Amino acid sequence: MLVVGQFHSFTILLVILTPIPLTLVGIVIGHMLFQAPFTGTSMIGFIALAAIIARNSILLVDLIRHTCSPDKSLRQTLLDAGIIRFKPIVLTAAAAMIGAAVILTDPIFQGLAISLLFALASSTLMTVLVIPAIYIVLRDDRHLLHEAAHETH
Numbered sequence: 001m002l003v004v005g006q007f008h009s010f011t012i013l014l015v016i017l018t019p020i021p022l023t024l025v026g027i028v029i030g031h032m033l034f035q036a037p038f039t040g041t042s043m044i045g046f047i048a049l050a051a052i053i054a055r056n057s058i059l060l061v062d063l064i065r066h067t068c069s070p071d072k073s074l075r076q077t078l079l080d081a082g083i084i085r086f087k088p089i090v091l092t093a094a095a096a097m098i099g100a101a102v103i104l105t106d107p108i109f110q111g112l113a114i115s116l117l118f119a120l121a122s123s124t125l126m127t128v129l130v131i132p133a134i135y136i137v138l139r140d141d142r143h144l145l146h147e148a149a150h151e152t153h
Contacts, residue, residue: 064135
């Protein structure tokens with residue numbers, strides 16, 4: 001509800017939250033590589049990642065909305081936002097991955113570490129690729145940005 005209140009759009013909320021279930025791809029691959037069972041701590045890792053992924057998505061969506069202009073195409077706006085926000089998104093993911101790597105050999109928390117490591121890697125990629133793709137799919141070249149710009153003014 002906070003995101004809907006901030007952006008005044010349920011559609012943008014869906015754009016922001018879409019990468020979250022896609023992290024399961026990374027979690028499944030990580031557990032298969034380590035031949036580790038999916039445990040309760042693995043699920044805790046997945047849930048904990050939702051906040052980091054949502055933050056990264058909000059960073060990207062917010063910049064897209066603020067850099068829109070009538071003389072710039074949606075694709076160019078998305079590219080520019082991706083370039084600008086890529087470093088903060090990667091640094092956030094890297095910091096959490098380094099912290100998770102420390103507990104990778106712990107038998108109790110290995111599932112948590114695997115979930116964090118592999119889901120962060122996949123979600124970082126998904127965030128910078130999927131969010132712009134969803135923008136392209138859901139809106140024509142000008143509609144989303146003009147709608148978002150008018151909502152903020």
